[in-house]
Amino acid sequence: MPTFQPKEYLRPSTAEEVTMVLTSREGAVIIGGGTEVYELAERGLLSETTALVDLTGLQLDGIERKGPALEAGASVRLSELEDHDAVKHPSMGAVLDSLRSIHPVQVKNLATIGGAVCSSISFFDLPVGLAALDATVQVFGVGANQRKPRLADFMVDFLTPDLKPGEFVTGVTVEPDAYTTSAFTKFCLTGNDWAMVNCGCSLKVEGGAIASAKVVLGGISSGLVTAHETADGLRGLAAEPGSQFDEPAERLDGELRDVVSDYRASAGYRKKLAKVLLRQALNRALTRERG
Amino acid sequence: MMIKMRVNGKSHELDIQPGESLNLILREHLGLTGTKKGCDSGGCGACTVILNGRAVYSCMTYGPKADGGDLLTIEGLSKDGELDTIQRSFAELYAFQCGFCTPGFIMATKALLDSNPQPSDAEIREALVGNLCRCTGYTKIMEAVRGVSKKGG
Ligand SMILES: Cc1cc2nc3c(=O)[nH]c(=O)nc-3n(C[C@H](O)[C@H](O)[C@H](O)COP(=O)(O)OP(=O)(O)OC[C@H]3O[C@@H](n4cnc5c(N)ncnc54)[C@H](O)[C@@H]3O)c2cc1C
Numbered sequence: 553m554p555t556f557q558p559k560e561y562l563r564p565s566t567a568e569e570v571t572m573v574l575t576s577r578e579g580a581v582i583i584g585g586g587t588e589v590y591e592l593a594e595r596g597l598l599s600e601t602t603a604l605v606d607l608t609g610l611q612l613d614g615i616e617r618k619g620p621a622l623e624a625g626a627s628v629r630l631s632e633l634e635d636h637d638a639v640k641h642p643s644m645g646a647v648l649d650s651l652r653s654i655h656p657v658q659v660k661n662l663a664t665i666g667g668a669v670c671s672s673i674s675f676f677d678l679p680v681g682l683a684a685l686d687a688t689v690q691v692f693g694v695g696a697n698q699r700k701p702r703l704a705d706f707m708v709d710f711l712t713p714d715l716k717p718g719e720f721v722t723g724v725t726v727e728p729d730a731y732t733t734s735a736f737t738k739f740c741l742t743g744n745d746w747a748m749v750n751c752g753c754s755l756k757v758e759g760g761a762i763a764s765a766k767v768v769l770g771g772i773s774s775g776l777v778t779a780h781e782t783a784d785g786l787r788g789l790a791a792e793p794g795s796q797f798d799e800p801a802e803r804l805d806g807e808l809r810d811v812v813s814d815y816r817a818s819a820g821y822r823k824k825l826a827k828v829l830l831r832q833a834l835n836r837a838l839t840r841e842r843g
Numbered sequence: 844m845m846i847k848m849r850v851n852g853k854s855h856e857l858d859i860q861p862g863e864s865l866n867l868i869l870r871e872h873l874g875l876t877g878t879k880k881g882c883d884s885g886g887c888g889a890c891t892v893i894l895n896g897r898a899v900y901s902c903m904t905y906g907p908k909a910d911g912g913d914l915l916t917i918e919g920l921s922k923d924g925e926l927d928t929i930q931r932s933f934a935e936l937y938a939f940q941c942g943f944c945t946p947g948f949i950m951a952t953k954a955l956l957d958s959n960p961q962p963s964d965a966e967i968r969e970a971l972v973g974n975l976c977r978c979t980g981y982t983k984i985m986e987a988v989r990g991v992s993k994k995g996g
Contacts, residue, residue, distance in 0.1 A: 661898060
């Protein structure tokens with residue numbers, strides 16, 4: 553007997569309507585592509601769901617450059633973002649790599665940006681790629697109130713995005729111009745597996761050296777990890793692939809707290825992986841920059 | 844709720860429950876059982892169909908998501924009793940044994956070749972990584988896909 557039996561499927565056409573539905577109907581759940589909704593429903597976690605709220609009518613499906621920012625709507629599918637010219641610039645490499653590492657294509661053809669970030673699962677790939685580019689999340693709420701938390705803060709805990717009653721996500725913004733190159737790496741066991749650990753890094757290269765950097769890791773703890781000190785330690789290093797990153801990568805340890813130990817990997821193994829993936833991501837980003 | 848969709852060129856209006864999967868709709872409402880129900884959890888690919896030109900798992904596509912959509916299933920490939928080139932290649936090159944995964948592999952291959960008629964081996968693997976075969980193995984399947992793309996099928 554299926555426990556997931558929503559009675560209604562609602563297609564509001566304005567953001568205000570979505571908010572109203574979310575606040576007035578108990579058990580209303582937003583559906584993007586539905587791939588994670590499906591996974592949750594199969595595990596019996598959505599048995600209280602009375603209505604699915606589809607955002608397609610809001611036409612949140614654009615990918616647009618607005619000055620230095622790149623904005624993508626919550627309903628953009630992962631395969632559409634992957635195919636878009638906007639992610640082909642070296643500075644967007646972390647986003648492109650993260651999309652390319654998501655398998656299978658059957659899921660990417662359904663899954664949306666909104667669903668990927670609102671699932672709030674730290675080992676999902678796209679959030680790590682986006683957060684490496686300082687992504688913020690566009691949140692719409694009661695009274696047409698809008699706010700833009702950083703994605704790394706928005707993903708508060710496992711399956712717990714920073715959404716208050718009535719709030720939902722309309723899109724995601726990244727700042728590609730802050731960096732000249734970026735990359736993402738992932739470790740998983742099969743071609744079709746979730747990341748055990750993944751890593752995104754963005755670099756601004758000036759005069760042959762790293763002028764600034766951002767390092768984000770997923771799969772380490774229940775939220776995303778932004779490794780500020782490690783990123784600071786990269787400043788001034790030669791902007792070419794090489795062993796100069798070995799030492800800063802070793803220092804990652806100090807920034808990896810509450811590291812998960814589970815049936816897939818021990819905390820110690822995850823920490824080791826993080827260092828390897830960071831070095832790989834740095835080398836990949838710098839190789840990319842050279843064309 | 845009512846949804847409309849075109850399946851293999853034919854329009855349908857269907858009364859479904861909002862939580863019903865496209866897989867259930869195809870198999871139970873329309874009797875199109877060529878699309879298999881395998882793991883039913885997005886892991887095996889046997890349920891792959893093409894929705895609006897793109898391969899999706901029908902098991903995790905909620906029916907309302909296909910409302911207004913154009914759907915192609917394995918039943919829509921052969922024309923006038925003649926197998927489609929991909930089906931023929933799988934048959935001629937022995938790319939199946941029990942055949943349970945075959946409709947999913949063929950639909951994933953169709954979506955790939957429609958957008959990229961001459962894929963590299965890496966591109967074929969990438970497109971088929973979400974489809975599992977537990978008896979033939981993948982060598983023959985790769986040969987079958989290469990066979991079609993060489994013929995320009
Ligand atoms: C077989 C399989 C393989 C996968 N492999 C990978 C992989 O390799 N790498 C990877 O990173 N991920 C992987 N995933 C996870 C996949 O990326 C997510 O399932 C997907 O991104 C979720 O997007 P969606 O649009 O389908 O979300 P949905 O299922 O529609 O929604 C997910 C959650 O977010 C909420 N939500 C959705 N949109 C909004 C919004 N706009 N505002 C507020 N709340 C919202 C929903 O209510 C729900 O709680 C895989 C999933 C499957 C099923």
